[in-house]
Amino acid sequence: MSQTNEQFETLLSKYLDKSCSLDEVKELFSYMGVPEYQERLEVIMDKQYKTLVPGAEIHDVDWEEMFGSIVNDRKKTKVKSLWSTILPIAAAIIVVVSVGILIWANQQQKEQKSLTASVKKDIAPGGNKAILKLADGTEIVLDGHDTGVLANENGTKISKTADGMILYDATKTAGDETSAMAQNHLNTLSTPSGGQYMLILPDKTKVWLNAESSISYPSVFTGNERNVSLVGEAYFEVAKDKQHPFKVKAGAAEVNVLGTHFNIMSYAEEGQTQVSLAEGSVRVDLGNDSKVLRPGQQASIKAGSSHISLRNLDIDDVTDWKNGLFQFDNTPLDQVMRQIKRWYSVDVVYQGAKPDLYITGMISRSNNVSKILALIEETGGIDFVIGDKQIIVKKAKGGNHD
Structure with missing residues (x-):
């Protein structure tokens, strides 16, 4: 069992470092049907990230659904880099903001989550x-x-x-x-x-x-x-x-x-x-x-x-934009929104002062804009309203960002 645990940790480490082969990703996800490894994953993630962001909580991840999304996306996308295909769809997207919030996003929760305001429209990618x-x-x-x-x-x-x-x-x-x-x-x-x-x-x-x-x-x-x-x-x-x-x-x-x-x-x-x-x-x-x-x-x-x-x-x-990815590394929110503006061909309007947020994460540019905005909303303190070729950015009710 110890050898199996060691292999699991090795595969997980390679996954996080973007160095897994497709076979290794398949092997890693084969562990996810066993409860003890789901629990072990949370322990490993908690150990790795709590030191970076005190008080962060790790939510459950639907590993079967995530793996299915990864494999399906790989069949659809023609890119040279394996990781350019795997990472866009991976639900385990980490979002770090300047106020010290870390979220290990649940793919199922994100798909069910609607934007905070009544969204009548969505916008397809470029x-x-x-x-x-x-x-x-x-x-x-x-x-x-x-x-x-x-x-x-x-x-x-x-x-x-x-x-x-x-x-x-x-x-x-x-x-x-x-x-x-x-x-x-x-x-x-x-x-x-x-x-x-x-x-x-x-x-x-x-x-x-x-x-x-x-x-x-x-x-x-x-x-x-x-x-x-x-x-x-x-x-x-x-x-x-x-x-x-x-x-x-x-x-x-x-x-x-x-x-x-x-x-x-x-x-x-x-x-x-x-x-x-x-x-x-x-x-x-x-x-x-x-x-x-x-x-x-x-x-x-x-x-x-x-x-x-x-x-x-x-x-x-x-450079990952050319492989179909939004890649943010402590990127100011207004810069993130300019990228969204260019790719989704929309106007971005700020209701009140621009929120002082810095985003870190990775997600596919093939998603509709609502998926991107829902991910950013997970950081807390900010809401979006999608209109006709327009995105309104506003402070969330009860949010603590200026």
């Missing part, structure tokens, strides 16, 4: 929506458009694939007579509120474009550099080419790379530009300031500043 603007001014609405070749531009075939992305197949090279002209004739891919899209550039660089974002680029890369410009947020997997550095212009900053994976967030409403490095190396330039990033570092530039600040971070916190 999806693959974008507009492609060609160099000649032609605009192509991609959502709903047939797959196949969309256009031919300067020898580059532009196609929409069956799995919903834009692919540039450049047959010309830098030595072609028309390629220099193509470099100055830009294409722009733009996503609306509630939209996202994936793009493969002419050099085979992969770009994931988040909601309310746009990227401009030539149909053929020529010369000594590969230059693009970004507004909003995108994740890049840059094709390696030492002879032709890849440069991204975002706000006042310029990011220089040879071949690497990184995220850039440059929404005007966020008041800053952030460059977060997943692998490789990038240099961020801002006037006379320049910083070279290592994997797991983030460069931040506040609007109007001439200084670049660096910090270490968990790269998943800023």
Whole structure:
């Protein structure tokens, strides 16, 4: 029995660290039908989290239902990362707020729980929506458009694939007579509120474009550099080419790379530009300031500043949006609500002062907005009302947050 207990604790630890394989997750959940392991789970969770948040209580979890949700979601979702599939649906979502509340959420309770006010409407999540603007001014609405070749531009075939992305197949090279002209004739891919899209550039660089974002680029890369410009947020997997550095212009900053994976967030409403490095190396330039990033570092530039600040971070916190996740790590509520605003294409209205809450948790972006808001409501002190393309945020009755 001790060996079984040890295996259970090992599997649980790996689950919490996001390092379980699917077989190990199945094995872990096979223990949940035995009452002693449900009790043991509560003891382990209590030991791990009570030290962080004194007075926290751990609620029961419907493990069978949770596992069923995980497996079902895995069948529906096409993503590369196992954990990008498992974690969005896992009901064991931890929410930590600045006042020291920790909730181990009960999936069954959350599904039965309605928002505190009378909710007459819900709002579906965003999806693959974008507009492609060609160099000649032609605009192509991609959502709903047939797959196949969309256009031919300067020898580059532009196609929409069956799995919903834009692919540039450049047959010309830098030595072609028309390629220099193509470099100055830009294409722009733009996503609306509630939209996202994936793009493969002419050099085979992969770009994931988040909601309310746009990227401009030539149909053929020529010369000594590969230059693009970004507004909003995108994740890049840059094709390696030492002879032709890849440069991204975002706000006042310029990011220089040879071949690497990184995220850039440059929404005007966020008041800053952030460059977060997943692998490789990038240099961020801002006037006379320049910083070279290592994997797991983030460069931040506040609007109007001439200084670049660096910090270490968990790269998943800023890149999991491309895998279909909201990932919050002590994130201010107003910043959380801006992400919700962009993804669900809604207006957010605060009734009274903005609550001083900081949210930590993870949940799938494929949920309707009511699921996200119910999770945040579990922290206490805050209520939401869903209207027609609008979310009202207000202090809960009897709540203790300003």
